[in-house]
Amino acid sequence: MIPVNKSVPFSPKLPDDDTLAGEETAHYTGVFAWYRDKKTGQQMKVTAGEQTGPRKLTHLYSSKANAEKAVEREWGRMQDRFAA
Structure with missing residues (x-):
């Protein structure tokens, strides 16, 4: 049996979308x-x-339509953040 160290908790925290926490978008x-x-x-x-x-x-999108939606969504988010 392999010993398991249970003293260090692991809880991954992933973003809900393609952006990372604290990521600056002004330079894009x-x-x-x-x-x-x-x-x-x-x-x-x-x-x-x-x-x-x-x-x-x-992400590698399965269709052109999905990729276009993702690009348009992210570009809109970037424009909103830059304008604020």
Whole structure:
């Protein structure tokens, strides 16, 4: 039997969305995400804003529509945070 150290509790705390706690968005100029094209099997890119300093959404989306929704949502959030 392998001894287990129960004195150190582990409770992961993950964000509810693609942003990380305390992450600054003012330095990003755009956002992009990848999706898998069903016909070709290739990874394709969807973008919003300028791509000189983009924020990458790490999830590989199953369709172009899902990737576009995620990019539009995150780009809107970034614009709202920057305006505030």
